[in-house]
Amino acid sequence: MALLQKGDEIGLIASSNPITKKLQNSLNSALSFFQKLGLKPVLGNNIHATRDLKTVIEPKLRAEDFDHFVDLDNIKAVINLWGGYHSIDMLEFIDWNNIKRNPKPIMGASDFTVLLNAIFFKTNIVTYHWINAIWLGLKRYDKSKQTFENHFFKEKQNIASISKIEVISEGKGRGYLIGGNLESFQNLICRNNIQFSTNYVLLVEDTNKSLSNVVKSLSSLINNGFINNCSGIILGNMDQCRSVKKNNLNKQVRNYLLNTIIKQLRIPEIGRASCRERV
Secondary structure, three states: OOOOOOOOOOEEEOOOOOEEEHHHHHHHHHHHHHHHHOEEEEEEEOEEOOOOOOOOOOHHHHHHHHHHHHHHHOEEEEEEOOOOOOHHHHHHHOOOHHHHHOOOOEEEHHHHHHHHHHHHHOOOOOEEEEEOOOHHHHHHHHHHHHHHHHHHHOOOOHHHOOOOOOOEEEOOOOOOEEEEHHHHHHHHHHHHHHOOOOOEEEEOOOOOOOOOHHHHHHHHHOOOOOOOHOOOEEEEEEOOOOOOOHHHHHHHHHHHHHHHHHHHHHHOOOEEEEOOOOO
């Protein structure tokens, strides 16, 4: 049986930055995509920016939207709309037992991967690394639309989509795929002292960062001992990062990983995996 059926209601939240007027057309595109599939999207109460909003919406209110949709039997999936760098503020307000009692597909990308990883760590429930729904209006995410339909409506198992693969260090690694946005993941692991007990393959990507910031995040994971226990690394796109010419950051980060991790720990790694198509 497919995870979603026509007529199902899905809850849409904003785990970090609010939806502003400038994003209204993008929101409409997301709503239209789900409606064309026969789904009924329901917006969280706290996704929109107010006129006098100077900061992000209070984390407790964002968590209330999430917990509310998890709790409702008629909501069959929870999907994140928009990213940022504030999802980690929600964690102290999340009702983790509620997720255990009401397991359902939870999906998103970018900063929302903080929540995806925390859910797996605290509940052992598998989550879904898919795009944030606000991106559905962009042409380059058309393949992600097909990924969603294939997996959630047609139950096709081969859903991982990685383009421009380059094997940096050959080997075999097996485990749960974890990770996501590098800075957000580093904050989750190092601030909360999280160590996964199962074998895992680490996927990391980031954007609009300097090389020093990327290295700082990777170094924190190394010094924390987290990377030592992973069985493989997938390095996603680091393009569009500040202070480095286009496409050069991927090479520099790859060299850093080779010199600090791969040679020492002999971890297999895939590089230059485009993270535009998230699953």
